[in-house]
Amino acid sequence: MSSIPPAPLDAAQLALAAAPFGSSRMLPRAAYLSDDVLAWEREHLFSGWMCLGRSAEIKPGGLRAESVGDYGVLLTRDPEGELRAFENACRHRGHELLPCGGSSDAKAIVCPYHAWSYRHDGSLIGAPHFKEVEKFDKSTLGLKSVRVQEWHGWVFVDRTGAAEDFTSYIGELEGIVAPYDAGTLVTAETHTYEVAANWKVIVENYQECYHCSMIHPELCRVSPPTSGENVELPGNWVGGWMDLRQGAETMSLDGRSGGVAMARLDEHELSTVMYVAVLPNLLISLHPDYVMTHQLVPLSPGTTRITCSWAFPADVAAAEGFSPAYAVDFWDLTNRQDWSACESVQRGMAAPHYEAGPLAPDEDGVYHFVSKMARAYQGS
Known part of the structure; x- marks a missing residue:
């Protein structure tokens, strides 16, 4: 893939964001606030x-x-x-x-x-x-x-x-997603949100549960916030998995499923939820019994439209009396908690003297995304 010109961002600050984990910083403030940076992203990131x-x-x-x-x-x-x-x-x-x-x-x-x-x-x-x-x-x-x-x-x-060949773009995510047979699933419900935050703030929030014990009590009841691990494999994506608590069947307010587990999942997949950000604009949450998708569209440096959909096996979705509410209600609540936090981050970064801070040891997933972005901004 041919090289691209660097983004209009401070080179020293980008070098800090690309530094090894443990000594790195978040992206510079202008990455989230600048019209020029968003224009660069649309030309060079959202063009592939x-x-x-x-x-x-x-x-x-x-x-x-x-x-x-x-x-x-x-x-x-x-x-x-x-x-x-x-x-x-x-x-x-x-x-x-x-x-x-x-x-x-x-x-x-x-x-x-x-x-x-x-x-x-x-x-x-x-x-x-x-x-x-x-x-x-x-x-x-x-x-x-x-x-x-x-x-x-x-x-x-x-x-x-x-852009590169699609197979290379997806890389080893293919093997992770394939058992969920997502192409055969039926979308049962879709919500659209307009969030007053930069699209990257939303992806960063999605890549860590360091915040979960503070703002997601419902999620913490069904998934330990310190569980799981992030993975680094070939492809233009970042992601990781988290455990379901013992006795929980899925992500829902009571941990019970209103559907049926996917037919081809192994023991690990049946007891975890996989969170994947396919760059630049697709978040995929793989549950044992449904797949949730967030599609991001940046409207301005400080506004993102998010289309969230919930998909289930076709026979489950067609069954008499089936309701997707067990999944939708849980995630609509969790989404809104996240959007509130992301909007607060966006307002905070607008403060004149805000400087990018360090990453916590639990934020390696955020680092995977931020360092990818830093390298892209550097034109490498």
């Missing part, structure tokens, strides 16, 4: 592989548009089920083909401005009043393709087309 949500949201014959920073990507799935991605811009005068965040079931993609129409494979069907135009070659005016990949039910795009 990034998650756009669950692939089941795009049904055969369906369309969905998502923002990827300064412009949108249009996802299509043809009647045969093949997923494609295109720049969300008409080849005529650039009008968006579908508003970002919108979806549609349609036999063709029709621009709402001048009615140019396209097939689900991006080829141009027709353009009003162009039949008599000489040298008008429809074959040269198909939609511009964007690299796309489905992985265990999540959709990733690489809008530059220059």
